[in-house]
Structure formats: structure tokens, C-alpha cells
Amino acid sequence: MSKRDYYEVLEVSKGATAAEIKKAYRKKAMQFHPDKNPGDSSAEEKFKEAAEAYEVLSDDNKKARYDQYGHAGVGGAAGGGFGGGGMSMDDIFSHFGDIFGGGGGGFGGFGGFGGGGSRQRVNKGSNLRVKVSLTLNEILNGVEKKIKVKKYVSCSHCSGSGAEGGASHSTCTTCNGSGQVTRISNTILGQMQTASQCPTCNGEGKIITNKCKHCHGEGIEKEDEVITINIPAGVEEGMQLSVSGRGNAARRGGVNGDMLVLIHEEEHEDLVRDGRDLLYNAFVSIPEATLGAPVEIPTLEGKVKVKIEAGTQPGKVLRLRGKGLPEVNGYGRGDLLVQINVWIPKALSKDEKKAMEKMGESDSFAPKPSSQEKGFFSRMKNMFE
Incomplete structure (x- = not known):
């Protein structure tokens, strides 16, 4: 529900x-x-x-x-x-x-x-803080994690009571078992009554007469425990989740603290996260950018082939819809943005160099900026004059 x-x-x-x-x-x-x-x-x-x-x-x-x-x-x-x-x-x-x-x-x-x-x-136990590292693939669908932690648990010897042999408690005589003491003070407005925690029994209303030898009356001991947590899809770096009641046990009974789970996001080999979207730099050769070619793009669900159109310019961004990450408590998924980069070789053989020189003589390989690009450079020039 x-x-x-x-x-x-x-x-x-x-x-x-x-x-x-x-x-x-x-x-x-x-x-x-x-x-x-x-x-x-x-x-x-x-x-x-x-x-x-x-x-x-x-x-x-x-x-x-x-x-x-x-x-x-x-x-x-x-x-x-x-x-x-x-x-x-x-x-x-x-x-x-x-x-x-x-x-x-x-x-x-x-x-x-x-x-x-x-x-x-x-009594309430203290909170327990842990850091969980997740891959983008785990963030995509959500994941169940088993975490081994050392935490305070109820003492096995006295069942958390802090008393040796079970019922070894007496009613606190300071507060008569109420856990609080009441004080009356005179003020300019008249008498005022205030209540505060009993200093003798620390608000518990009872005092242990024979302390447990195992936990020395604390009612708790440290042990290793494996805790299973379910992390929802779409979480991100720095986000903190709370697992109710899975923190440290309280002294001499009471309410357990919470487990606070800090999310750490591991870097992906190929993809970079930007909110719900993923970014990828695709490198193609000069012939591929010129003639067009199919290119393999990694996604979180495997590789997909994308057709690079003939004449694709460096810096062009392709959008693969629905290939990003979900948002916590949201619907749908972000996109995968693929930026096209043209790879320029640093060294060429003699034949390759001749072929490139011949292509360079062709009008087809002469730079032809669009009117929009010309207008941009014209505005930039005017700014510095």
C-alpha cells in the first residue's frame, strides 16, 4: 500500500x-x-x-x-x-x-x-551508518544487497534486560518508578511546575540490583550481523536511505536505531551519468563520418548498432530515447546521448598520405561552414573589435 x-x-x-x-x-x-x-x-x-x-x-x-x-x-x-x-x-x-x-x-x-x-x-539505540557502492547496472533496476556490519545487539545472556538471572530490578525510589521528577519553582508569574528525566535511573523508572556479568548491566553486546536491504532503482551519488529499526539495539530494551545507507556510485567503463541521462563519446574514422557507417554503442542493457549518416560532422549528438536511468519515485527513463567525434590519425603511411593529399585537392573536402556558423563567427569578431 x-x-x-x-x-x-x-x-x-x-x-x-x-x-x-x-x-x-x-x-x-x-x-x-x-x-x-x-x-x-x-x-x-x-x-x-x-x-x-x-x-x-x-x-x-x-x-x-x-x-x-x-x-x-x-x-x-x-x-x-x-x-x-x-x-x-x-x-x-x-x-x-x-x-x-x-x-x-x-x-x-x-x-x-x-x-x-x-x-x-x-530507550532508543543509536543509528548505524554504512556506505554502499553501486554500479550503474544495479541502479538501473534496483538491487538487493547483503551487508555485514558489527553492531550492538541485545545481550544473549540476559535477553537485553541487563540483569543477572532475569528479574533483578527494584523500583527507583527517587521517582517512584515514573522515570521523571517534578520540581516546583516560584517565578514572577507564580508557581511553575516542570518535569525532567530522573537523574538516578535515567528515566527508566527502575534500577538493576544485580547486573549481568556478560554485558555489565548494559543489556547490549557487539556482534557481526548480515543485513539484507533492498535499494530502489534510480538512486544517485550522495543520496541517503534509512532502514527503520536495523541500527544498534537500545540499552536495556527499547527501540532499535535506524540504519542510514549512503549511496556511492561507481564509475562506468564507457558511460557517464548526468541526472537521468547517460553520456557516451563515440569515435569514428574520417571515412565512416564521410560515407556513413553502423557504429556499436554500449548501453546498460548491452550493445546496440546505430547508423551514422553520411556527412556527419564532429560534435553531432545522437539521442537514444529510453536508454538512460529511471528517477526515484518517477516514471519512465532518461536518454543516452551519443556525441560523435571524428578520429584524426597521428601517423600515415606513404600511400595513405598521398590518398589524403588527393582528397584535400577535391572541392568536396573544402570547409563549407553553414550561414549560421558564419554568423556566429562574425558576431564573435565584432565583440573583439
Whole structure:
């Protein structure tokens, strides 16, 4: 199922300011908040959809990639495993709960989904960055890549809890298990209440009493892992894709980070990329340019024969339509542009030299610039006089 345009989801224009995007998201989240729509799965999906749109549009870098490449630029390639989607309720409240006010993810007059105003902080693992090199042939059709990375995974000894022997936790006495501490301060406007992460348990609401000897209470360990990613067709040098949830595991449970995939484009032996188009320099001999001849042109799908017309001049460009590259999230393909260059030999045999001298005496080989070319040189001359 294809994703809706993020601007359409939040009902804002492409030129909307950060404040307008934030206001639009708050309005949508309040409308579809699970506490306001209990048991309504459709409202819950719209709540998640709005959060996903806000996650991208509120981040300048993600927004720029989305504006240029669409969903593929921020991980929206269909079937490819990329995406800001898949956000759980814990992700949403952990990341965006603060923009609604309240101490721990509560939404204005609501108690906060599933936990009131005393939600515990959800750990999130760090992102993992990798570079993937692709040939033009792989970019043409898209490709599945298997990448071996060393990353943090959940500790196999304690199943990621960080505790030796399973349930070796006690409730944090500083925050009474809420993960937050509340402070009241006097200001000129009266008393103000603020909430912040508990410094004792780092927002987890619990403290490990007997740490795992294998991971020393961290709940994570480093291991090699082979990750399969599907890269869509049409990506280009410098583009960054995101594989949701395939980054480093979080300390003592929580949400995995993302894998950020930086695209590196390998040089092709014959072709040069220019956006969706491909460029190729074809060299022909003087007889071929003069008399016309079939010439083999390399494409990403094999060689094709192109007829060079008699009298073809150096610099002429032939366009092979549909032989270029696709655009990410686009339709159709670019073209292959073939520039004709006439090869001039540096050394000739005696017979060849005589033949060339004889041809040079013919009027057919005398330069005959067109009226357009004459006009160009005339204008150039006037510029320097």
C-alpha cells in the first residue's frame, strides 16, 4: 500500500513554516489520540501516520531529502524495508510527547496513552551508518544487497534486560518508578511546575540490583550481523536511505536505531551519468563520418548498432530515447546521448598520405561552414573589435 504525501497528511503546504507544521501535527494528534478514540483502529493508524509525517517534516535534513526524492529519500521505498513507518506508540510518545505539554507525554487534557502523565522514558539505540557502492547496472533496476556490519545487539545472556538471572530490578525510589521528577519553582508569574528525566535511573523508572556479568548491566553486546536491504532503482551519488529499526539495539530494551545507507556510485567503463541521462563519446574514422557507417554503442542493457549518416560532422549528438536511468519515485527513463567525434590519425603511411593529399585537392573536402556558423563567427569578431 503506497504512503500518502506527508504534506497532505498534516494538511499543510510545501512552504509551511516549522511552527505551522508543529501546530498542524498537534491538531491531528489531538483529533486521533487513542485516549479520545478508544478501540478505534482507524484513528490509531491516522495517529501514527501523522507522527510519521511530523518526524520527517520537522527535521530540516529529512524534509529536504523528502522534497527532492519523496518517500524513498527518507525510507519510503515500497517493499524495500526503508521507512519512517513502523513507529510504535512508545516511539511516538517518547519522541514527540513534549510538544503537547505535561510531564511525561501527556497530551493536554488527556492522560497520555496507556500510562498517564508518568510515562517512563523509552530507550532508543543509536543509528548505524554504512556506505554502499553501486554500479550503474544495479541502479538501473534496483538491487538487493547483503551487508555485514558489527553492531550492538541485545545481550544473549540476559535477553537485553541487563540483569543477572532475569528479574533483578527494584523500583527507583527517587521517582517512584515514573522515570521523571517534578520540581516546583516560584517565578514572577507564580508557581511553575516542570518535569525532567530522573537523574538516578535515567528515566527508566527502575534500577538493576544485580547486573549481568556478560554485558555489565548494559543489556547490549557487539556482534557481526548480515543485513539484507533492498535499494530502489534510480538512486544517485550522495543520496541517503534509512532502514527503520536495523541500527544498534537500545540499552536495556527499547527501540532499535535506524540504519542510514549512503549511496556511492561507481564509475562506468564507457558511460557517464548526468541526472537521468547517460553520456557516451563515440569515435569514428574520417571515412565512416564521410560515407556513413553502423557504429556499436554500449548501453546498460548491452550493445546496440546505430547508423551514422553520411556527412556527419564532429560534435553531432545522437539521442537514444529510453536508454538512460529511471528517477526515484518517477516514471519512465532518461536518454543516452551519443556525441560523435571524428578520429584524426597521428601517423600515415606513404600511400595513405598521398590518398589524403588527393582528397584535400577535391572541392568536396573544402570547409563549407553553414550561414549560421558564419554568423556566429562574425558576431564573435565584432565583440573583439
